[in-house]
Amino acid sequence: MKHIRADDPDGQGRWSFSSQQATLRRLDKAFRAFFDRVKAGRTPGCPRFKGRGWFDSVQWPKDGDGCRWDSQPEHPTATYVRLQGIGHVRVHQHRPVHGRVKTISVKREGRRWYVLVSCQGVPARPLPATGAVTGIDMGVASLVTTSDGEHVVNPRHLAATADRLAVVRRDLARKQRGSKRRRKAVARVAALHAKARRQRIDGAHETALALIRDYGMIVHEDLRITNMTRSASGTIDAPGRNVAQKSGLNRSILDAGWGVFLTILAHKVESAGRELIAVNPAGTSRTCARCGHCAKENHLTQASFVCTACGHAAHADVNAAVNVLRAGLALRRAAEAA
Structure with missing residues (x-):
């Protein structure tokens, strides 16, 4: 990198060296993950x-090294x-920045540009204690139970934008590669996906905030979403079964945004001084x-649960959430005893 910058002072040499290093780290991370998948025998x-x-x-790892947040603090109204x-x-700063700015990133979404700031020393804002505990079950019909x-x-x-996406995708398929019209069509597709993503994140924030306000301890399933949404197509020699159904289920899981919700919930729990416990989800729905009593026959339909041993009937998601809560309480008691 030093030699490249020295040979091209008016090109690569005029950009931030630390930012270019951060880009190379991303490249190294991608190849490390590739070789790890090769060693593990995965695709x-x-x-x-x-x-x-x-x-x-693009990222600047340190404020003041190639970038500066609030570079004109004397300005009365605007932030630069x-x-x-x-x-x-x-x-256009939508909320004040707390703590000390550590890294700055600039991100492009369609035709919009965003500045992402990560900070250190952000003061926690603990909520008053409630004493209430709950277990939550993640689902597709209901996001959280x-x-x-x-x-x-x-x-x-x-799914709500599926019809509009189908229209703009058909329009995109008719455009010639490299043309200006195709770039505009790509931007329209990206804008619809970005809107759905923003709506998903906003809903996750609202749901997580409601939970931490009502409960002092929240127990959730430790889901392996990457494994759950892996394709069932298989290989040429051993093709998978029910590929279309599995593809639709994967699409629904990713549209629900379980990973986004659990990440936001963990951040809010830490800031509010609450307790979050992740438990093994094996057997909680059966x-x-x-x-x-644990049996596959207890849970034959999506919404109903009927125990074949004692006859207990309940909503399947509520039954699973109760089992998740009990497993979390058992883990906490074991940790306190140790």
Whole structure:
């Protein structure tokens, strides 16, 4: 990198050295993950070459090294960020920044640009203690079901825009590669996906905030979403079964945004001083919350649970949430005893 910058002072040499190092670290991370998949015997998926037009984000690892947040603090109303090689850029700051700015990233979503700031020393804002505990079950019909019987409806943001996406995708398929019209069509597709993503994140924030306000301890399933959404197509020699059904289920799981919700919930729990416990989800949907009998026949339909041993009947998601809560309480008691 030093030799490249020295040979091209008016090109690569005028950009931030630390930012270029961060990009190389991303490349190294991609190849390390590739070789790990090769060693594990999984489908490797070699990293593809990406030109400069394919990168949608760039990072400066340290505030003041190639970038400066709030570079014009004397300005009475506007906020500016200074980027090496570009200059001062005005930022529409939607909320105040707390703590000390550590890293700064610039991200492109469609035709919009965003500045992402990570901070250190952000003061926690603990909520008053409630003493209430709950277990939550993640699902597709209901995004979250608590052990108290409350259901949070899954809004299915991507499915709601499926018709519009189909129209713009057909329009995109008719465009010639490399043309200006195709770039505009790609931007329209990206805009619809970005809107669904923003709606999904906003809903996750609202749901997580409601949970931490009502409960002092929350127990959830330790889901392996990557494994759950793996394709069932198989190989040429051993093709998979029910590929279309599995593909639809994977799409619904990803549209629900379980991973996004659990990440946001963990951040809010830490800031509010609550307790979050993750438990093994094995058997929680097939085990009776009353007698403990575990059998596949207990859970034959999506919504109903009927125990074949004691006859206990309940909503399947509520029954699973109760089992999740009991497993979390058992883990906490074991940790306290140790």
